[in-house]
Amino acid sequence: MSWDPNMRRWWTPNPEVALKLRNYADAAASEELNAHIRRQKQEMESSAATDADIYIPVPDGLAYLPYQKAGIAYAARRPAALIADEMGLGKTIQAIGLINYDISIRRVLVICPASLKINWAREMDKWLVRKLSIGVASSTEWPETHVVIINYDIIDRHIEHIHSVLWDLLVLDEAHYVKNPDAKRTKLILGKRTWDPESGSWIVHQRPIEARKRLALTGTPILNRPQEFWNIVDFCTRHLSYQQKPEHFRSRTRFYARYAGYQQGYYGWEFTGPQNLEELQAEARRLFMVRRLKSQVLTELPPKIRQVIEVPSEGFERVLDEERKAYQNASDRIAEARSKMLVMRASGSEEEYREAVRELRAAYTVAFSDMAKVRHMVGIATLKAASALIEEILESGNKIVFFCHHHDVIHGLQEICEKKLGPGSTVLFYGEMSAENRQQSVDRFQNDKSVLVFIGSIQAAGLGITLTAASHVVFLELDWVPSNIAQAEDRLHRIGQPESVLVQHLVLQDSLTAHMAKVLVEKQQVIETALDGDYSSPYAQEVVVPGETESEVSTATRARIDVESESITEEQVFIAQKFVQYLASVCDYASQLDYSGFNRYDAALGHALAKRDPFSRRDAVLARMLCRKYKRQLVAEFGEDEYRRLYR
Secondary structure (H helix, E strand, O other): OEEEOOOOEEEOOOHHHHHHHHHHOOHHHHHHHHHHHHHHHHHHHHOOOOOOOOOOOOOOOOOOOHHHHHHHHHHHOOOEEEEOOOOOOOHHHHHHHHHHHOOOOOOEEEEEOHHHHHHHHHHHHHHOOOOOOEEEOOOOOOOOOOEEEEEHHHHHHHHHHHHOOOEEEEEEEOHHHHOOOOOHHHHHHHOEEEEEOOOOEEEEEEOOOOEEEEEEEOOOOOOOOHHHOHHHHHHHHOOOOOOOOOHHHOOHHHHHHHHOOEEEEOOEEEEOOOOOHHHHHHHHHHHOEEOOOHHHOHHHOOOEEEEEEEEOOOOOHHHHHHHHHHHHHHHHHHHHHHHHHHHHHHHOOHHHHHHHHHHHHHHHHHHHHHHHHHHHHHHHHHHHHOHHHHHHHHOOOOOEEEEEOOHHHHHHHHHHHHHHHOOOOEEEEOOOOOHHHHHHHHHHHHHOOOOOEEEEEHHHHOOOOOOOOOOEEEEOOOOOOHHHHHHHHOOOOOOOOOOOEEEEEEEEOOOHHHHHHHHHHHHHHHHHHHOOOOOOOOOOOOOOOOOOOOOHHHHOOHHHHHHHHHHOOHHHHHHHHHHHHHHHHOOOOOOOOOOOOOOHHHHHHHHHHHOOOOOOHHHHHHHHHHHHHHHHHHHHHHOHHHHHHHHO
C-alpha cells in the first residue's frame, strides 16, 4: 500500500490488497470490495462456461458449439486471453470466431508449429466470414496479407516485417512453445529486457511483438510445471499495471518462489517442486484463462470428432511424384483392361469375355502391388514429416492410440514415442506377435497408468479388442478398405467409453493419401448423419480402387445386354455409334467431367467403342448406357430430339 500525505491515509489501486483490510473499510469501500468480489466470481465462472448469449457470424452450413461461443465471448472481453481447452475441442475455430466477432481486428499474426500452418490456412478458408486475405510465410517469402501465418522456427527471418506492423491480434498456437525463457523464439516473441540498477530503468535487448490483442492457445498449459507456465502468464498479463497484478505475478522470481518452490539450496537456486497449484489455477482463470475438458462438454459433442491434418511435404517431392506416377499407371492399366472387359461382355464370345475378365483381375493385382510399394514410401515420409506434430500430441499426457500399416512405420513411431515419454511407455500390436503378447499389450494399455501409447496395425488391431482407456486415435496410414478404418475407430468408440472420440488422420500435403482421407471423413460424416447416429461400420463391401467408378455401364450384365439388343433399332445403333465417335473425337482425357469428350475413366471404353467395326447392336447398347453421362455435350452438338431418339 502507499501513504497519501495530503489525504493522510493509506491507499491501494489493487482490490486484492484492499481485501486484506476489509474489516477496516467504510461503507463505500465495502460496497466497492463487494462489487469486486462479484466480478471475480463471474470471471471464474466464465472461465469454465459452456455457453454464451452472443451472436457470432459463421459461414453457411457451419455452427459454433455453445462452449465455443463461450470461449469466443471470454476472449473478446479481454486484451489478452489463454484458451486452454482440451485437444479436439476446437481452439483454432474459437480463435477464428474472435476475428469474425470483433470487426476491429484486421491485421492478424498467427504463430504456430510448422506442421500446423497448412491446417490453419484451411480452417481460415473454411470458417472466416470476413473479407480478409490470408497468407502463409515461408522461410524466404513474406505475404503482404491481412492474416499472416508463420511458424516459430522462421520468425527471426521475418522479424523486420513483423515489427513493421501493429497487429490487431497476435495468436500463439501451441503456446507452450515459448515455455523456455532462454529460447531464441521466446525472446523474439515476448522480448527481453534487464533491469539496470544504476540507471534505475529497463534495458531492452529484444523488442516484443506488439499487438492490440493477444491470444494464446494450448491444450497443455503446463500447470503442473509452473516454471514453464510463467511465459504464458507474462504474455497474458503484460497489459496490467504492476499494482493490478497479483503479488506473485509481478515478477518471474516471485512466481517461481510461490508456485515452483524456487529457493536457495545447497548447490544454489533450485526448483523443489510445484506448490499452491489450486491458487495458480484460480488466479489464471480469474485473469486470463478459459479451459474446458471433453468430459465437461460431452453432451455438445458428436460421438466422434474427425480431423484431417496435412503436414508439410517439403523435402518429399520425389515421394509424391512417385505416388502420382504409380496412381496414373494403375488407373490407366485398370481402365484399359476394364474397357476391354466391358466390350467383350457386350459383343465378344464367352471365351473372349472370360479372358478379358482374367486380364482385368491381373491388372488389379499389378496395380495394387505397385501402389503398395508407393504407399510404403508415403507412410515412411509421413512419419518423418509429422514427427514434431506427434511429439506435440504426446504432450497432452493422455493415453493415445496410433494405427499404422507397415512394420517399419510402427517401429519408427515407437522410437519417437519412447524418446518423448520414456522406455516402457508404449505397447505394440501387430500380426507377427503371439496371441499372448498381443493380449498383454491390450491389458497393459487398458490398466497400466504408465503405458500411454498403443501402436497397432490396422489389420491386426482393428478388430476384436477394446481400447477405451483412450479417447484419441491417430492414423498415420490408411487402409484400402474404408470399413477397416471405421472398425479401428470403434476399438475406442464402444461400450465403456465415457467421452467423445477424437479421430485424427496425419497425412502428407498434396498426397493421394491426403485426398483419400478427406473423402473418407466426408463420406463417414454423410453416412452417419443419414443413419441418425448409427455408427456401425457402413463400408463392409467398399474398396478404394484407383480409377474405379460405379456406373450403369460397369454394372450391366450380359443378360441385360442380350435383352436390350433385341429391342434396339437400326436408327438407335447408328445414333449410338455417331455419339461415341463424336465424343472420342473431342476427348482430352481429363480426369473430371469437363464437357470435352469422355473423362479419363471412361476414355478407354469410349475410344474402344468408337473404333468398333462393325458396330453391333450389343455395342450400341453399351454405348447408349455410356452416353447418358455425357448428355449435355451431345444435346449441345446434336440437339435434344436427336438425343431422345437414342433412348425412346
